[in-house]
Amino acid sequence: MRTTDLSELAAFDAVARHRSFRKAAEERGVTASAISHAVSNLEARVGIRLLNRTTRSVSLTDAGAMLLAQLSPAFGDIGLALDALNQYRDTPFGKVRINAPNSIAPFVLGPVIGKLIERNPKLELEIVATDRLIDIVEEGFDAGIRLGESLREGMTAVRIKPRMSLVVVGSPAYFARHPFPRMPADLKSHVCIQNMYPNTARYPWFFSREGHEVEFEPTGPLALHDHELMIEAALADVALAYVWEDRARPYVEAGRLIRCLDEWIVPEDWLYLYYPARRHMSAGLRAVIEALRVS
Template identity: 85%
Template sequence: MRTTDLSELAAFDAVARHRSFRRASEERGVTASAISHAVSNLEARVGIRLLNRTTRSVSLTDAGAMLLSQLSPAFGDIGSALDALNQFRDTPFGKVRINAPNSIAPFVLGPVIGPLIAANPNLELEIVATDRLVDIVEEGFDAGIRLGESLRDGMTAVKINPRLKLAVVGSPAYFERRRPPASPADLTDHVCIRNMYPSGVIYPWSFERHGEAIDIQVAGPLALHDHELMIEAALAGVALAYVWEDRARPYLASGRLIACLDEWIGPEDWLYLYYPARKYLSAGLRAVIEALRVR
């Protein structure tokens, strides 16, 4: 097979998986027009339309679906064969793409990035931090990081550090005007920042004590999904915030924020690095796992 043939097949495989020429171009590191040209050349060469294209969507024809079903395992075998060459190198070689929630990425990945790259100079990390719920298979990631409760079937999950805990925090100025809540029920008398997913869905503040679990739908003029913005609003004395304790820790230590309802905050949550159960484990991904996993 000619090199150009393999490149065209790889371009088609990327578009078919992502259902997007733009995302395929980002994965392949070329322009969307180059991907489109490669797919068009492939269709012209085989004499069959493989993709249905509109201005808003890309879908597979029956022929395209059949081709993808046979290409995916083949490209997986190629990737596995190339990765096997790592046994002849001192350190892993290649790219690893990771997705992580923006709200927790800094204190999960921040401490390990430097040592990981220093120990593996041939490793290339691409980290995309977003609180949007991402399908790592569809969007071309090797692995993702999430809380265990949001993992879906068909994934292998590895428990990683650190454990996370939430905190309810407010500024001294805020508590000069209002008595700190003694129980979650008291939050109905407080101004609170509503926690929001990027989709716009508001989620409750959750509490637990002595086996009793309570979800509170708080009220307030702000709805945010970024924990940094929540902390800034809390520092300004606008409202109480429900944020990851690690994010608030420097301000709690300096006294610029005060925590309340500590005895009602549930146990720390474990985080997991997850990847498709059927995916071969590259040497690069194994290095990432070893850097993050709980020992």
């Protein structure tokens, strides 16, 4: 098979998996028009329409679905063959795309990025941080990072560090006007920020002590999904915030925020790096896992 033929098939495979020329182009590192041209050339060469296209959607024809089913294992085998070459290299080679929550990415990946690249100079690490829950397969990621409770079936998960906690913080000026809470029930008389997912769903503040668990649902005037915004609101003396401990730490150490209810705070669920169970693991992804894995 000619190189151009393989390139066309790879372009089709990407479009078929993503159902999008734009996302396929991002994965392949080319323009959307180049992807469209490659797929059109493939269809002209085989004499069969493989994709149905409208201005808003892309779908597979029956022929396209059959071709994709045959191509996916073949491209998997090609990936395995190329990855096997890593045994002849000193360090892993190639791109690894990771998706991680924006609220915790700096504390999980920040401490390891420098050493990871230094030890693996031929590794290309591409990190996209977003709190939106995404399908890592559909969006072309090699792996994602999430709390264990939000992992999907069909994924292999590896526990990673650090284990993080959420804390309640307020400013000195806020506590000068409001009594210091001693119990989660005391929060009912406070102005508390509502924690929100990007899809606008709220989640409660969770506390536990000696086996006694409490969920508190704030009803304050602010609903935010970005922890940095929550901290800014707390610094503005208007409300208490329930944020990741590592995000609050520099402000607490500087005396700009005060922690409360610490005896009710428990570590969150472990974080996991997850990837499709049926997809081969590249040497680059193995290097990332080893850098993050809980020892």
